[in-house]
Amino acid sequence: MNNNILRIAIQKSGRLSEDSLKLIKECGIRFDNGAGKLKTDATNFPAEILFLRDDDIPGYVEDGVAHLGIVGENVSEESNRNVDTVHKLGFSKCRLSIGVLREHEYLGVQDLEGKSIATTYPRLLSQYLAANNVTAQIHEISGSVEIAPSIGLADAVCDIVSSGSTLLSNGLKEVETIFRSEAVMIASKHLSEVQQGLLDQLLFRIKSVQVAKN
Ligand code: PRT
Ligand code: ZN
Structure with missing residues (x-):
């Protein structure tokens, strides 16, 4: 597996989908979200987006199949998966x-x-x-x-x-x-050094977007 990219899991279709996509775009990450796709590559950031059912996201992140995920805290807590909650995202309250x-x-x-x-x-x-x-x-x-x-x-x-x-x-x-509950970003506990660096960049961008909105 490529340890130099971030694989980000978001909900394929549901209440979290639109705001999750918007957040990623607001962070300046460009990708082609062709309808019906289950996976897409970012074009200007070393990342891939996976489109999944929300209930499956904590398990994928725990297993390291995805490195980051966006889910409701309710789903993450109920799943009892061993992941880190790295940031609260302020939507889907x-x-x-x-x-x-x-x-x-x-x-x-x-x-x-x-x-x-x-x-x-x-x-x-x-x-x-x-x-x-x-x-x-x-x-x-x-x-x-x-x-x-x-x-x-x-x-x-x-x-x-x-x-x-x-x-x-x-x-x-x-x-x-x-x-x-609100939407949160969860992360795998097994990120490579490069992935941790990419996550830090992403969190910096997310925080800047959030500050600009307040
Ligand atoms: O298909 P998939 O499994 O991916 O999606 P899903 O159907 O399980 O989830 P989805 O898209 O409905 O919700 C995703 C997340 O959005 C949830 O896990 C919550 O974190 C968040 N969220 C925010 C909500 C609601 N608001 C919400 N109102 N999730 C569900 N509801 C439902 C609730 O279950 C109830 O049936 O809406 C109804 C209540 O809404 P009110 O406005 O009538 O009170
Ligand atoms: Zn669900």
């Missing part, structure tokens, strides 16, 4: 919250004792419950989490919230925020 049916009179986290909670974030949820001495049943499901309480599949949900309108339209209310 959201929170991981617990929601219960609107008519449920919720008095505090102890109300979750013995309840079932549907989520795609079992690790972050179990950490939160343990920290609060609550024992609840975690129902891991892969999507459409918010519908679970209204169809009797679970008493509560733990899912990503941004505006709150999805909770609302499913008859739920947000009762606890367990994690606040």
Whole structure:
């Protein structure tokens, strides 16, 4: 493998994609992002861009297949992969919250004792419950989490919230925020000296772009 280039993994298609591409371009890195491509070479910087599903990015970075990745902190933390979080990027802000049916009179986290909670974030949820001495049943499901309480599949949900309108339209209310997230840059723990130098250059450019915006 070429230890003199940086392979940067970003989300192929989703909420992070546009801002990830914009950030890379704002750093002055040029590349051809031909539609449908899974990998592209930068033309003026020793880098390659990989386009992946966000959930796969922490694992690729841990394994060193990619050297850098842009993902939500929620995905990186849930994955529990051994990577370095090198910079917070300020976009795709959201929170991981617990929601219960609107008519449920919720008095505090102890109300979750013995309840079932549907989520795609079992690790972050179990950490939160343990920290609060609550024992609840975690129902891991892969999507459409918010519908679970209204169809009797679970008493509560733990899912990503941004505006709150999805909770609302499913008859739920947000009762606890367990994690606040934004897009972050993660890096492999096994960078060559050249790659570390390239990362430093990139971080310098990212910070300059962020300062210029504030
Ligand atoms: O296909 P791939 O696996 O790559 O993408 P994905 O579908 O898993 O992820 P995607 O593109 O939906 O989200 C990528 C990242 O964006 C997430 O990991 C978060 O870090 C961040 N993000 C920011 C969000 C939201 N805002 C968000 N609102 N991720 C998901 N949502 C969903 C949430 O799951 C819920 O269904 O939007 C709904 C809630 O939104 P509101 O505005 O109604 O509260
Ligand atoms: Zn995903």
